[in-house]
Amino acid sequence: MRKKLVAGNWKMHKNLTESQALITEIRGIVRDEFRQNDAEIVVCPTALALASSARLVEGSEIRIGAQNVNENKEGAFTGEWSASMLKSAGVSHVIVGHSERRQYYNETSQACALKNKAAILEDLVVLYCVGETLEERESNQHFDIIKNQIEQGLEGITGEEMSQVVIAYEPVWAIGTGKTASAEQAQEVHAFIRSLIDSKYGQAISQAVRILYGGSVKPENAKQIFGMEDIDGGLIGGASLKPRDFFEIIKAAQ
Numbered sequence: 001m002r003k004k005l006v007a008g009n010w011k012m013h014k015n016l017t018e019s020q021a022l023i024t025e026i027r028g029i030v031r032d033e034f035r036q037n038d039a040e041i042v043v044c045p046t047a048l049a050l051a052s053s054a055r056l057v058e059g060s061e062i063r064i065g066a067q068n069v070n071e072n073k074e075g076a077f078t079g080e081w082s083a084s085m086l087k088s089a090g091v092s093h094v095i096v097g098h099s100e101r102r103q104y105y106n107e108t109s110q111a112c113a114l115k116n117k118a119a120i121l122e123d124l125v126v127l128y129c130v131g132e133t134l135e136e137r138e139s140n141q142h143f144d145i146i147k148n149q150i151e152q153g154l155e156g157i158t159g160e161e162m163s164q165v166v167i168a169y170e171p172v173w174a175i176g177t178g179k180t181a182s183a184e185q186a187q188e189v190h191a192f193i194r195s196l197i198d199s200k201y202g203q204a205i206s207q208a209v210r211i212l213y214g215g216s217v218k219p220e221n222a223k224q225i226f227g228m229e230d231i232d233g234g235l236i237g238g239a240s241l242k243p244r245d246f247f248e249i250i251k252a253a254q
């Protein structure tokens, strides 16, 4: 049985004071209402708020994730931060290869492989994102695109290291658009991703790896999406900024 996981991606929202207020509110709801079988919870604030958020959730069920990591250990890389720096701030997870980073910062799957490796070597769990654009889906290229993203992004990751990898399938056309993939459309791609992991790493690892769905998940559609066989939780953008909605989504992922 794979434990479900729900991660909130705050993107570039909330200043430091607002972040502290938001994480405190989420922590309060989780403290009062979290039950043992609920999904694992990860919250990914901006880099600015990572260290203070990690302190504010100490002793709770909430883990803190970053939205990016540099592949180098240290050096002259202005504006960047390494996996060990994230770890020192109390971070346990990191999103790699989000479509916004692929689109606006030209991150390739090959670059993601280096980031994935660097994060894993520091004992972080990576939430590695893949997904096709609308154009790619409409021209029926989505399976090829996802195959390449998986193969290239996991290059150099060993079977043992796969216990620190979570995949997030996020069709680009569903992110922040209000358009959700149907549960069946998502399941089809999740099963395909699991089959790719199976070919590369074998059945035990493919059955253990968690594959999250992301793209306009809300309390109203979460249960149906999370009810599909190969969907092990969600990566949540907009709705993760609303504590009550975020918690309802967590509750839907049992």
Ligand code: PEP
Binding pocket: 009, 170, 174, 175, 176, 177, 178, 214, 215, 216, 217, 235, 236, 237, 238, 239
């Ligand atoms: C995301 O940013 O990963 C995401 C899925 O966003 P939204 O839930 O807002 O579509």
